[in-house]
Amino acid sequence: MIKTVLVTGASAGIGKATAIYLAQNGYNVYGAARRIEKMQDLKNYGIKPIALDVTKEESTLACVEQIFQEAGSIDILVNNAGFGSSGAIEDVSMEDARFQLEVNVFGAMRLTQLVLPKMRQNNYGKVINVSSIGGKIAFPMAGWYHASKFAIEALSDSLRLEVKPFGIDVVVIEPGGIKSEWADVANKTLKRTSANTIYKEMADSLEKLNTNGNFPEPIVIAKLIKKSIEAKSPKTRYSGGFNAKQILAARKIVSDKILDKIIMNQFKG
DSSP, X not given: OOOEEEEESTTSHHHHHHHHHHHHTTOEEEEEXXXXXXXXXXXXXXXXXXXXXXXXXXXXXXXXXXXHHHHSOOSEEEEOOOOOOOSOTTTSOHHHHHHHHIIIIIIHHHHHHHHHHHHHHHTOEEEEEEOOGGGTOOOTTOHHHHHHHHHHHHHHHHHHHHHGGGTEEEEEEEEOBOSSSHHHHHHHHHHHHHTTSTTHHHHHHHHHHHTOTTOOOTHHHHHHHHHHHHOSSOOSEEEESBTHXXXXXXXXXXXXXXXXXXXXXXXXX
16 A cells, blocks of 8 residues: 655755655655745645644644545654754753744654554554754754754654554654755854854854755655665664764764864864
8 A cells, every 4th residue: 555654844955855755656745844835846746735834733733634634644754844043052042942842842743643543543654753963962052953853862762662562663864964954044043143142253163064065965864764664674763964974973982072072173263
């Protein structure tokens, strides 16, 4: 049977690439995002665009209910919607901090809550949570973003154990640097919060790091997601993108103090 997939954050970047790639490989794909006007081209691939604001309960409920009515169930949920908000912890307002967690954490988990009952009924389901290497290692000037991704990692670990008896797999995807709108959004918030504070020098360095031209295209992560979906016994985590494997390996090997030095060396010059 053809599996139905809901990909959130499908208007750009990893979400868009994943929706297209899965549709090209025979899945029934719904692409969801706030900016539905940016998803009209997805129809050319047989993807059904659907409006979704993960910070609004009524929008989340409407999205899931529409898919249930049209397709019967959501077999695979790709929780990709999210953004990176940058700025020194001292500078970031609590309002902005809460919004970061609302989108990246609570939005993903609320969608997960809504799709699990039918997955349990079917004794089949895949919940793919797009985290980041930033869910394992934290850089300065992005504390709240890292907090959101560390949270996704922990929630995924708990959820994986809870739902495994019902035939449901939970997988974490940990991208490194990828060409997307992520850096533009992060740099915009960075300038707004810390470009004119005591942290200006560090903010300027991070802005340069965020715009590395060597980042690969999002299809790299889309292929990882497909691989995780189709694996009979998927790994708990898949990583890819610029420097992902090297950074995650360093996290396992070196001490916190040495890691601090490695990170801060990136901010020199």
